[in-house]
Amino acid sequence: MEDRTHSADCVVVGGGLIGMLSARALAREGLTVILLEQGGLCRESSWAGGGIISPLVPWEYPDAVTALVRWSQPHYPQLAADLLAETGIDPEWTQSGLLLLDCEPDAEVAAWQSRFPCPLERVMASRLQETEPAIADGFGTALLLPEVAQIRNPRLGRALARSLELQGIGVHEQCRVTGLRVADDRVQGVNTAQGRFTAGRVVIAGGAWSAQIVASPVPGVPVEPVLGQMIMYQAPPGLLRHIVVHDGYYLIPRRDGLVLAGSTLERTGFQKHTTQAARALLTGEALKLLPGLSAYPVVGHWSGLRPGSGDGVPLIGEVPGVRGLFLNAGHFRNGVGMAPASARLLVDGMLGRESFTDPAVYVPALPV
Numbered sequence: 001m002e003d004r005t006h007s008a009d010c011v012v013v014g015g016g017l018i019g020m021l022s023a024r025a026l027a028r029e030g031l032t033v034i035l036l037e038q039g040g041l042c043r044e045s046s047w048a049g050g051g052i053i054s055p056l057v058p059w060e061y062p063d064a065v066t067a068l069v070r071w072s073q074p075h076y077p078q079l080a081a082d083l084l085a086e087t088g089i090d091p092e093w094t095q096s097g098l099l100l101l102d103c104e105p106d107a108e109v110a111a112w113q114s115r116f117p118c119p120l121e122r123v124m125a126s127r128l129q130e131t132e133p134a135i136a137d138g139f140g141t142a143l144l145l146p147e148v149a150q151i152r153n154p155r156l157g158r159a160l161a162r163s164l165e166l167q168g169i170g171v172h173e174q175c176r177v178t179g180l181r182v183a184d185d186r187v188q189g190v191n192t193a194q195g196r197f198t199a200g201r202v203v204i205a206g207g208a209w210s211a212q213i214v215a216s217p218v219p220g221v222p223v224e225p226v227l228g229q230m231i232m233y234q235a236p237p238g239l240l241r242h243i244v245v246h247d248g249y250y251l252i253p254r255r256d257g258l259v260l261a262g263s264t265l266e267r268t269g270f271q272k273h274t275t276q277a278a279r280a281l282l283t284g285e286a287l288k289l290l291p292g293l294s295a296y297p298v299v300g301h302w303s304g305l306r307p308g309s310g311d312g313v314p315l316i317g318e319v320p321g322v323r324g325l326f327l328n329a330g331h332f333r334n335g336v337g338m339a340p341a342s343a344r345l346l347v348d349g350m351l352g353r354e355s356f357t358d359p360a361v362y363v364p365a366l367p368v
C-alpha cells in the first residue's frame with residue numbers, strides 16, 4: 001500500500017453538496033483544505049435529489065429546518081451566478097414557485113407564516129388551470145408560494161467541483177476514509193486506503209454514511225440511510241410551470257422540459273436500487289397530477305440514499321468530547337435547501353464567530 005501523508009488546516013470527508021460547500025467556504029476564509037471522497041464528487045444523494053429549495057410542505061418541518069432554508073433561499077441566486085461566472089457551468093437556479101394542491105391556509109399555516117413571513121397565495125379550485133394550465137381536474141384549493149426556487153443539483157455539483165479545483169483545494173476522489181485519528185480527545189486527521197491525512201480540524205460531511213465514519217470514537221450518531229427513488233419525463237418546456245406537490249408526491253419542471261417525479265421513502269439499509277413497483281407508483285402519481293405527461297417518455301429512473309435524521313434537523317458543529325471534530329450531516333430530505341446555510345453555520349462556529357441563527361440547536365447531542 002502506498003503510504004502518502006498529506007496535511008492541511010482542515011480535512012472535509014464527503015464530496016456531496018454539503019462537503020463541497022463546506023470546503024469552499026472554509027477555503028474562502030483562508031484555511032488550507034483537503035476534501036476526501038470515496039467515489040466521485042456529487043454522485044450520491046446530492047446528485048439524486050430534486051433540487052427544491054424548500055421543504056415540500058414547509059410548515060410540517062421544525063423551525064430549525066426552516067431557519068436554514070430561509071437563509072439559503074436568498075443566497076442561492078448569488079451562489080449560482082458566482083459559480084456560472086467562475087466555472088462557466090450554470091446550475092440553473094429557477095424561481096418556479098411551489099404549488100401545494102388540496103391545501104387550505106389553516107391555523108398551522110398562519111402560525112408558520114407569522115414566524116416566517118413570505119408571500120403565499122390562495123388559488124381557488126376554479127382558477128387552478130389559470131395558474132397551472134395542464135394540471136388535472138378535480139383538485140380543491142391550492143396554496144402557491146411564488147418565491148420558492150429550485151436548483152439543478154447535478155449541475156450545481158459539477159460547478160462546485162470545478163470551483164474547488166480553481167480554488168486549489170486538494171480534492172481526492174476514490175479515497176475512502178477508513179478511520180479517524182484521535183489522541184488526547186483531539187482529532188489529528190484521518191486514515192484512508194491511500195494513506196494518512198493530517199489536520200487539526202476534520203469535518204464529517206459523509207451523508208448517509210456519516211455515522212459509520214465516526215463510529216469510532218463516536219458511536220451512535222443518529223444518521224441513517226433513507227432511500228428515495230425518482231423518475232424523469234422528457235416533456236416540452238412549459239408543459240409544467242410550477243413545482244407541484246400533492247399527498248407527499250411532487251413534480252419538478254426543469255428549464256429544458258424535463259419533469260422529475262418523486263419520490264419514495266424506503267428504509268432498506270445501504271443498498272441502492274430501483275424497483276418496478278416504485279416506477280409504477282411514481283408514474284401513477286405523476287399522471288394523476290399532470291395527465292398530459294402520458295404522451296412523453298420516462299427517460300430516467302434512479303435512487304439515492306438520503307442522510308436520514310429523526311426530525312430532519314441536521315447535526316452541525318463540533319462533537320462534544322472530541323476537539324476539532326465537526327459534523328455537517330443528517331440533512332435528510334432538505335439538504336439541497338439547507339446546504340449554503342449549513343456551510344455558513346459550520347464555518348462561523350469553527351472560527352468562533354456569531355452566526356445568523358442559534359447554533360446550539362444543531363450541535364450534535366450524542367448518546368453517551
Ligand SMILES: Cc1cc2nc3c(=O)[nH]c(=O)nc-3n(C[C@H](O)[C@H](O)[C@H](O)COP(=O)(O)OP(=O)(O)OC[C@H]3O[C@@H](n4cnc5c(N)ncnc54)[C@H](O)[C@@H]3O)c2cc1C
Pocket residue numbers: 013014015016017018019036037038039040041042043044045046047048049050051052053054175176177178205206207208209210213227228229230262263264303304305306307328329330331332333334335336337338
Ligand atoms: C430522491 C431524492 C430527492 C431529494 N430531493 C431533494 C430536494 O428536492 N431538495 C432538497 O433540499 N433535498 C433533497 N433531497 C435530499 C438531499 O439530496 C440530501 O439531503 C443532500 O444531498 C445531502 O447531501 P450530503 O452532501 O450530506 O450527502 P451526499 O450527497 O450523499 O454526500 C455524501 C458523500 O460522502 C461520501 N462518503 C461517504 N462515506 C465516505 C468515506 N468513508 N470516505 C469518503 N467519502 C465518503 C459519499 O460517497 C458521498 O459522496 C433528496 C434526496 C433524494 C434521494
